[in-house]
Amino acid sequence: MGGKQNIISLAVFIVVAAGFPWILPSEYYISILILSGITAIAVVGLNLLLGFAGQISLGHAAFFGISAYTSAILTTNYGFPVLAGIICGIFLSAIVAFLIGMPALKLKALSLAMATLGFGLIVYIFMNETITLTGGPSGFVGIPRFNIMGYDFYSDLAYYYLVASSLTVVIIISLNLINSRAGRALKAIHSSENAARVMGINVHRYKLFVFVLSAVFAALAGGLYAHYLSFVAPSAFGFHASLQLIVMAILGGMSSVWGGVIGALFLTSMPEFLRIYEELETILYGLILILCMMFMPQGLAGGLGKLAGYVSGKLFRRGLK
Amino acid sequence: MNKDAALLKCSDIYVRFGGVMALSGVSFQAEKNSISALIGPNGAGKTTLLNVITGMISQSEGSIEFKSRDLSSIAAHIRSQEGMIRTFQNLEVFAHMSVLENVMTGAHNRYKYTVLDSILKTPKYFARERQCRDAALEKLKFVGLEKERDLPALDLPYGKQRLLELARAICGDPALILLDEPAAGLNSRETRTLGEVIAAIRQDFGITVVLVEHDMELVMSISDQITVLNFGQVIAKGTPRDIQNNPEVIEAYLGSDD
Amino acid sequence: MDLGSILQYLVSGLTVGSTYGLTALGFTIIFNATRVINFAQGEFVMLGGMLAVFFAGALNLGVFPAVLLAVSCTTLVGVCMERLTIRPVQGANVVNIIIITIGVSIFIRGVVMLFLGKDTFSLPPFFGTEALEFFGAMIIPQSIWILLITMLVLVGLRTYFNKTIFGKAMLACSFEQKAAHLVGISVDRMIMLSFAISALVGSIGGVILTPITLTSYDVGIMLGLKGFAACILGGLGNPFGAAAGGLIIGVLESFGAGFISSAYKDAFAFIILLVILFVKPSGIFGRADIERV
Numbered sequence: 070m071g072g073k074q075n076i077i078s079l080a081v082f083i084v085v086a087a088g089f090p091w092i093l094p095s096e097y098y099i100s101i102l103i104l105s106g107i108t109a110i111a112v113v114g115l116n117l118l119l120g121f122a123g124q125i126s127l128g129h130a131a132f133f134g135i136s137a138y139t140s141a142i143l144t145t146n147y148g149f150p151v152l153a154g155i156i157c158g159i160f161l162s163a164i165v166a167f168l169i170g171m172p173a174l175k176l177k178a179l180s181l182a183m184a185t186l187g188f189g190l191i192v193y194i195f196m197n198e199t200i201t202l203t204g205g206p207s208g209f210v211g212i213p214r215f216n217i218m219g220y221d222f223y224s225d226l227a228y229y230y231l232v233a234s235s236l237t238v239v240i241i242i243s244l245n246l247i248n249s250r251a252g253r254a255l256k257a258i259h260s261s262e263n264a265a266r267v268m269g270i271n272v273h274r275y276k277l278f279v280f281v282l283s284a285v286f287a288a289l290a291g292g293l294y295a296h297y298l299s300f301v302a303p304s305a306f307g308f309h310a311s312l313q314l315i316v317m318a319i320l321g322g323m324s325s326v327w328g329g330v331i332g333a334l335f336l337t338s339m340p341e342f343l344r345i346y347e348e349l350e351t352i353l354y355g356l357i358l359i360l361c362m363m364f365m366p367q368g369l370a371g372g373l374g375k376l377a378g379y380v381s382g383k384l385f386r387r388g389l390k
Numbered sequence: 391m392n393k394d395a396a397l398l399k400c401s402d403i404y405v406r407f408g409g410v411m412a413l414s415g416v417s418f419q420a421e422k423n424s425i426s427a428l429i430g431p432n433g434a435g436k437t438t439l440l441n442v443i444t445g446m447i448s449q450s451e452g453s454i455e456f457k458s459r460d461l462s463s464i465a466a467h468i469r470s471q472e473g474m475i476r477t478f479q480n481l482e483v484f485a486h487m488s489v490l491e492n493v494m495t496g497a498h499n500r501y502k503y504t505v506l507d508s509i510l511k512t513p514k515y516f517a518r519e520r521q522c523r524d525a526a527l528e529k530l531k532f533v534g535l536e537k538e539r540d541l542p543a544l545d546l547p548y549g550k551q552r553l554l555e556l557a558r559a560i561c562g563d564p565a566l567i568l569l570d571e572p573a574a575g576l577n578s579r580e581t582r583t584l585g586e587v588i589a590a591i592r593q594d595f596g597i598t599v600v601l602v603e604h605d606m607e608l609v610m611s612i613s614d615q616i617t618v619l620n621f622g623q624v625i626a627k628g629t630p631r632d633i634q635n636n637p638e639v640i641e642a643y644l645g646s647d648d
Numbered sequence: 649m650d651l652g653s654i655l656q657y658l659v660s661g662l663t664v665g666s667t668y669g670l671t672a673l674g675f676t677i678i679f680n681a682t683r684v685i686n687f688a689q690g691e692f693v694m695l696g697g698m699l700a701v702f703f704a705g706a707l708n709l710g711v712f713p714a715v716l717l718a719v720s721c722t723t724l725v726g727v728c729m730e731r732l733t734i735r736p737v738q739g740a741n742v743v744n745i746i747i748i749t750i751g752v753s754i755f756i757r758g759v760v761m762l763f764l765g766k767d768t769f770s771l772p773p774f775f776g777t778e779a780l781e782f783f784g785a786m787i788i789p790q791s792i793w794i795l796l797i798t799m800l801v802l803v804g805l806r807t808y809f810n811k812t813i814f815g816k817a818m819l820a821c822s823f824e825q826k827a828a829h830l831v832g833i834s835v836d837r838m839i840m841l842s843f844a845i846s847a848l849v850g851s852i853g854g855v856i857l858t859p860i861t862l863t864s865y866d867v868g869i870m871l872g873l874k875g876f877a878a879c880i881l882g883g884l885g886n887p888f889g890a891a892a893g894g895l896i897i898g899v900l901e902s903f904g905a906g907f908i909s910s911a912y913k914d915a916f917a918f919i920i921l922l923v924i925l926f927v928k929p930s931g932i933f934g935r936a937d938i939e940r941v
Contacts, residue, residue, distance in 0.1 A: 172926040183880040184925050187918040194915040242509050249508030253495045256486045264482035269470035269499040355755030362748045
């Protein structure tokens with residue numbers, strides 16, 4: 070069900086993503102797109118957890134950060150190849166997610182929010198304080214650019230395509246997962262854990278699975294982030310960052326994979342456009358958030374969907390006449 | 391396993407909530423391929439017993455045997471995998487899914503494939519999904535909901551959501567289903583349809599049924615065995631006819647004269 | 649580890665913990681009325697301190713008039729927030745309302761940053777600067793003020809909830825909104841009142857702490873998080889559990905900083921919190937809900 074629709078959406082996405090750099094007025098916008106794409110990878114993962122399984126994580130930026138730092142340290146200080154560094158980063162994040170998810174996912178809604186929030190803050194504090202390892206608050210510099218088998222992704226355009234293809238893979242994995250036995254189990258857990266249990270679903274194991282999977286996506290994003298900017302600092306992985314990811318997922322629209330992509334693109338690029346208002350930037354950002362949630366409760370994906378339905382409805386009616 | 395052994399056997403179940411004794415020494419059994427009803431006034435402990443049997447809460451004392459195997463301290467989802475599935479008094483259909491997906495979820499452990507199969511869309515994924523879908527469609531047809539299969543589950547009227555829960559429960563191919571007040575909130579016509587469906591579940595699929603119900607007409611018309619609970623204790627057991635004439639039962643329902 | 653330093657850490661922990669507790673109280677009051685965690689709660693605390701600094705400095709008022717004015721302005725902000733952003737979306741998804749409160753917190757922070765700047769400010773102590781010696785610990789008068797005022801607020805709230813008709817109506821709303829509505833309680837007004845009281849309590853928490861810890865436009869984030877932690881620790885929904893949770897976090901933090909490492913003091917509090925959550929998910933003073941199936 071919905072298979073055909075997914076294939077069409079995916080095709081549209083690939084065409085748009087491939088064509089995007091060619092219609093942009095300057096190189097600068099490509100770097101915004103790269104950061105949006107990297108963030109979108111994390112948000113799509115978080116959306117599997119939040120939108121489909123109904124479990125919140127207020128510490129997701131920690132997984133993003135653990136992987137970014139792991140890969141940065143291994144490649145810069147120990148001469149690991151970049152790809153190996155990223156894989157180690159993902160692996161470490163997955164292990165940490167497993168260990169923290171094990172007890173935390175037994176908690177209900179707001180307690181789970183608090184536990185993940187606390188976890189995120191602890192990781193953030195350690196990033197700041199273990200100065201010999203991470204460089205502390207001023208950050209870690211000199212991280213090599215992503216390269217694979219001798220090919221360096223030096224140009225932003227090349228890096229953009231790397232990020233866009235990673236995002237595409239993440240989207241495909243997510244779509245396929247949702248339309249499967251595991252996807253139904255996750256949605257069942259969201260509606261009623263008791264009923265899910267009665268259907269023979271191992272609730273805790275599925276929650277843990279989706280938690281680790283979303284951490285893996287966040288970690289992939291973290292690796293791509295570190296090897297793009299060649300600089301990481303704790304401030305990108307603190308509570309504010311975790312909150313941003315959540316807001317993107319919800320603002321984009323939680324009930325679809327595409328919501329995460331739209332939310333990430335919108336909220337990553339918006340501050341860039343608001344930057345011309347300088348001092349007013351934060352105020353406007355808050356205001357836009359409030360208004361969007363008040364008037365588009367289904368998120369941007371829902372809002373756009375409604376708009377598309379309205380427009381095609383109009384065209385169709387005119388066609389009949 | 392000998393032929394007429396009980397499929398489900400609960401012995402001496404005690405459940406305490408704080409200082410309240412919800413069940414005190416209840417024994418109950420369901421013969422294979424029978425329809426057994428649990429009745430009793432509100433607060434008698436019927437739903438509590440169902441919760442204990444399915445592993446939603448744990449008993450303070452007592453044992454539960456299913457297919458001659460001791461399940462007393464086994465997790466709920468494993469009891470389900472062993473073949474006992476229940477429905478809920480306050481409907482618990484899966485809100486984020488279509489009608490068909492709800493029923494497919496019921497067959498979670500029947501058509502298995504790994505997450506990797508689904509991500510890579512292997513032939514196994516397609517084969518098992520097709521089987522699962524066919525099984526689900528068959529069950530939808532059985533309860534008469536095949537036309538509504540693509541609707542969001544929450545768009546169904548109340549009575550049809552009850553049928554949906556039944557279809558979902560039997561799609562897992564259980565040996566035993568436990569129905570918690572399936573007729574609650576249904577009108578008399580819907581209740582009659584429900585009775586036919588429950589009888590057919592035993593007839594066509596050979597599933598044993600345990601029924602908690604207030605609607606006496608329904609209970610009396612389809613049950614083989616009735617157990618009456620009051621204040622957490624069994625006060626009578628027997629066929630519908632025995633129960634209808636049992637003075638203790640009448641007293642529990644209507645109150646005594648003094 | 650001597651008695652003097654233990655006492656010293658205990659007092660400074662209780663001092664900071666009072667603010668956490670008052671913040672947590674604010675969270676709880678709104679949560680009970682609406683089932684929403686108000687992420688702008690920390691900004692109420694920040695506003696209390698920042699506005700007091702502004703009124704005392706720019707308007708050249710004395711400390712007490714400035715504090716009173718700051719607290720009343722913040723209360724007004726709470727009311728406005730409810731009227732403008734919460735009431736219009738009544739009945740919306742709780743998650744959406746939480747995002748709205750996040751938006752409000754960013755907005756308030758932005759406004760304060762725009763008008764009062766990014767600097768760190770201080771406020772003179774309310775009364776007396778001479779530290780008292782007590783069993784080898786030096787206790788500044790402001791600490792005593794903080795503890796006194798916090799006690800006063802707690803006693804006041806307790807009386808309010810137990811003795812007044814408004815307080816009882818609010819309690820009724822937190823148990824069962826529909827039933828409260830049926831007996832003629834205006835749920836709308838109660839929700840507005842809960843925002844007003846939360847803002848009031850939060851800003852008191854902010855203003856009493858400012859003479860000790862300084863303030864700036866962004867202190868609300870951490871204070872809010874600690875307050876939220878205190879709520880969960882005390883058992884969400886239980887106002888006095890929340891206040892106690894705040895004191896506990898303050899003391900833990902203070903001992904962690906004193907005896908282990910001041911760099912990790914925040915981490916210390918959160919690690920303990922995680923351990924407690926994993927061992928007793930309903931919080932220290934919370935009762936485990938019996939789920940009806």
